[in-house]
Amino acid sequence: MFAAERRQLILEMVRANGAVSLRELARVVQTSEVTVRRDVRALEAEGLLDRRHGGAVLPGGFTRESGFPQKSHLATAEKTAIADLAASFVEEGEAVVVGAGTTTQELARRLARVPGLTVVTNSLLVAQALAHANRVEVVMTGGTLRGSNYALVGSGAEQSLQGLRVSRAFLSGSGLTAERGLSTSNMLSASVDRALVQAAAEVVVLADHTKLGTDTMFQTVPTDVITRLVTDEPPAHDDRAATELQALADQGVHISVAGPGAGSGPAAGVPGEPVPARRRDVPPLPGQRRSLPLGPGRPEAPGQGGPPGAQLRSAVSLDQPPTARVADLRRR
Numbered sequence: 348m349f350a351a352e353r354r355q356l357i358l359e360m361v362r363a364n365g366a367v368s369l370r371e372l373a374r375v376v377q378t379s380e381v382t383v384r385r386d387v388r389a390l391e392a393e394g395l396l397d398r399r400h401g402g403a404v405l406p407g408g409f410t411r412e413s414g415f416p417q418k419s420h421l422a423t424a425e426k427t428a429i430a431d432l433a434a435s436f437v438e439e440g441e442a443v444v445v446g447a448g449t450t451t452q453e454l455a456r457r458l459a460r461v462p463g464l465t466v467v468t469n470s471l472l473v474a475q476a477l478a479h480a481n482r483v484e485v486v487m488t489g490g491t492l493r494g495s496n497y498a499l500v501g502s503g504a505e506q507s508l509q510g511l512r513v514s515r516a517f518l519s520g521s522g523l524t525a526e527r528g529l530s531t532s533n534m535l536s537a538s539v540d541r542a543l544v545q546a547a548a549e550v551v552v553l554a555d556h557t558k559l560g561t562d563t564m565f566q567t568v569p570t571d572v573i574t575r576l577v578t579d580e581p582p583a584h585d586d587r588a589a590t591e592l593q594a595l596a597d598q599g600v601h602i603s604v605a606g607p608g609a610g611s612g613p614a615a616g617v618p619g620e621p622v623p624a625r626r627r628d629v630p631p632l633p634g635q636r637r638s639l640p641l642g643p644g645r646p647e648a649p650g651q652g653g654p655p656g657a658q659l660r661s662a663v664s665l666d667q668p669p670t671a672r673v674a675d676l677r678r679r
Contacts (some may be wrong), residue, residue, distance in 0.1 A: 348376060354386045362397050363404050368402040368557075401557035401582075425555040425579040428605035430454040432554055433517060433577045439463045441514050444543045445473050447498035447536065448519030450553040452476055459483055467513060467546070469504050469539055470498040478635040493535060500535035505542040516547030518568060522555045523576070525594035529568040549574040556581040575601045582601030634664035 350358075353376045360375060373383045379518060390396050396403045419443050421459050427664050430453035432481045437443060440463040444606050447470035455473040458464060459480035467476055469488040477485045490504030518540055520529040528554050531537050536651035550573050559581065 348378070350386065353378065353382075354390055357383065357386055357403070358390060361405060366399070366402055366404040370401075372403070378416055381428050399557055399561060401555075401585075425605075426450045426453050426553075426559075428579050429553050429555060429577050432603060432605040434458055434461070435549065436551065436575075436577075437461055437464065441465070442548055444468065444469070444511075444513050444516045446470065446516070446518040446540055447473070447496050448553075450519045450555065451517055454517055455554065464662045465513075467508075467511065469499040469543070471499070477571050482653060488539075490539070493533075496536070498536060498539070500533075500539050508539075508542045508546050510577055511546040515551055516543050517551050517553060518543065519553045520567055521558065521563040522589070523552065523558050523593045523595075524560060524562050525570055525591055525598055527562055527566055528570040528573060529554070530566050531562040532563045532565070534565050537567045540567040544568055544572060551575045552618070553577050555579050556585060556588045559591040570595065570598050571601065572659075573600050575603060576604050577605060579605050 357367075357372055360372060367388070369380045369383050372387075373380045376383065387396065387398055390403070391398050394406060397406050417592060424569045426449060429450055433454050438456060441461075442465040443458075444467040445455055445458070446468070451470065452472045455466070455468075455470075455476035458466060459477050462482040464482070465484045465486065466473070466477055467486045469490060471492070474485050474487055477483050485648070488489055488504040488507040490499030491501040492498075497555065518529065519529045520540070523529050526631055529540075544567070550568055552568065552573050552575070554576060556579055559578070573595075576592075578592070581592070592604075595644070617633035655676050
């Protein structure tokens with residue numbers, strides 16, 4: 348296939364789907380990702396599309412949000428690894444909130460195996476993934492259905508979260524930078540995500556490497572509010588993503604990088620067995636701290652894996668004083 352034919356096909360795929368990964372483009376045009384990346388650069392120079400880490404999107408991506416069908420085909424292997432690792436931080440009997448998104452939907456499928464769990468969500472897809480989990484209680488917010496991502500948004504959703512207190516919030520978004528934190532392209536989604544954050548003692552962001560360094564219109568979670576980032580290993584050529592990871596760590600975000608084969612242990616359906624160390628942590632600079640609420644158990648010790656944070660056994664009202672102590676997670 349000639350370069351002009353390849354680029355035309357690439358352009359048609361991006362126009363049809365809104366966003367397409369380099370891996371998928373290479374598969375369709377039957378060439379290497381290196382060649383596809385060169386084609387995408389050329390098309391971007393002509394203003395026909397925008398590059399993103401690991402893929403290409405329609406121009407004007409700062410304001411445009413891809414729908415669920417498009418997002419579900421981006422970085423699928425990476426999202427699976429992230430969900431596997433994120434699920435290992437959840438313990439039996441906890442109460443958590445889970446926001447909308449394709450990565451959080453993958454997480455929900457794994458949380459279905461955690462007994463005694465209470466999940467508060469505004470996502471129909473998250474609720475659907477947990478619908479047949481006999482040992483998990485699902486609490487949905489009110490609100491207006493936003494069809495593009497199957498999420499409940501608006502004042503109804505925000506009001507239903509008032510007075511709620513849980514141990515952790517698991518959120519995704521459209522972009523993540525050290526300067527601005529997590530962001531999304533939709534104002535209503537951003538507002539609900541902020542309400543979810545207010546209900547949680549810890550904030551865990553799930554973002555694959557394609558979102559690192561990407562900034563979108565509406566900030567949802569400032570960097571100084573993010574407790575932990577769970578992501579995947581950026582490709583060797585992706586210097587920007589690696590730089591962004593270190594910048595986030597330097598600001599005190601505890602970063603866990605999912606590796607291949609993650610996903611066994613308590614949250615993966617093997618009760619009583621410890622989660623294997625299949626992650627890489629990026630430590631913050633000396634002096635940088637991130638306060639993590641503690642539950643009845645002890646904090647995560649330096650050099651040990653395992654989920655830190657509050658072990659709230661049920662959702663409680665915000666007007667009740669928290670009983671959890673606070674400790675600082677220092678550089679390992």
